[in-house]
Amino acid sequence: MATMIWIEGMTKTYQLGEITVPVLKGINLAIEQGEYVAIMGASGSGKSTLMNIIGCLDRATSGHYLFEGSDLTTFNDDELAYVRNQRIGFVFQQFNLLPRATAWENVMVPMIYANVPKSVRRERAKQALIRVGLGERMNNRPSQLSGGQQQRVAIARALVNRPALVLADEPTGALDTQTSQDVMNLFGELNQQGIAIVLVTHEPDIAEQTKRIIRVQDGYVVNASEHHPLRLPHF
Numbered sequence: 001m002a003t004m005i006w007i008e009g010m011t012k013t014y015q016l017g018e019i020t021v022p023v024l025k026g027i028n029l030a031i032e033q034g035e036y037v038a039i040m041g042a043s044g045s046g047k048s049t050l051m052n053i054i055g056c057l058d059r060a061t062s063g064h065y066l067f068e069g070s071d072l073t074t075f076n077d078d079e080l081a082y083v084r085n086q087r088i089g090f091v092f093q094q095f096n097l098l099p100r101a102t103a104w105e106n107v108m109v110p111m112i113y114a115n116v117p118k119s120v121r122r123e124r125a126k127q128a129l130i131r132v133g134l135g136e137r138m139n140n141r142p143s144q145l146s147g148g149q150q151q152r153v154a155i156a157r158a159l160v161n162r163p164a165l166v167l168a169d170e171p172t173g174a175l176d177t178q179t180s181q182d183v184m185n186l187f188g189e190l191n192q193q194g195i196a197i198v199l200v201t202h203e204p205d206i207a208e209q210t211k212r213i214i215r216v217q218d219g220y221v222v223n224a225s226e227h228h229p230l231r232l233p234h235f
Helices: 047-054 077-086 103-113 118-131 147-159 177-192
Strands: 003-016 019-032 036-040 062-067 088-092 165-169 196-200 212-217 220-224
Touching: 003 047, 019 047, 019 196, 019 220, 036 047, 036 177, 047 062, 047 165, 047 196, 077 088, 088 147, 103 118, 103 147, 118 147, 147 165, 147 177, 165 177, 177 196
Parallel strands: 036 196, 036 212, 088 165, 165 196
Antiparallel strands: 003 019, 003 062, 212 220
């Protein structure tokens, strides 16, 4: 299996006035194409910072981050924005849907930024909503949908640009137990279709439904279960 994500010696330091705050202190990590992994760690462990860098929402202070063979540490802001829009889909705890837009219109948003023609946007958004089981709710606004349905809209939105990777940040945090399980079942189905999923969670029962758990503590990866030691990537 080819390597999708290769991180070596990654650090991230924030400067707060005269105070230097190290958050990531030397992350080494490899994630293969099509993997389904959970990142776990206590508050302040660095897991959210790591996810933001993986998702091209932030930059590392030092080290290397290779994504699909390209060293993203050398990319400028426009190049990172392209990767973020075309190759990575995002799912967040609070859904982040436009309240006055329909499910259909919400799902089309990433394609607008990708300059996808309108006729293609409409059909692709429709198919994405059908894929997550909301084919009959396309014209509903978020206020007309349950929490689980809103998260499904967010997942459909993450899929429309056909990303290689979906990053999910506490995607079940605002959902009840049964709805959380429904969302996790959907993630499992998407992973079986070949999409790599990296999920940040603090819930052990959610993490255990993925295929590998990566634990972050005090700015380091301290455990990455059922995986080989860090080795040269094969792209």
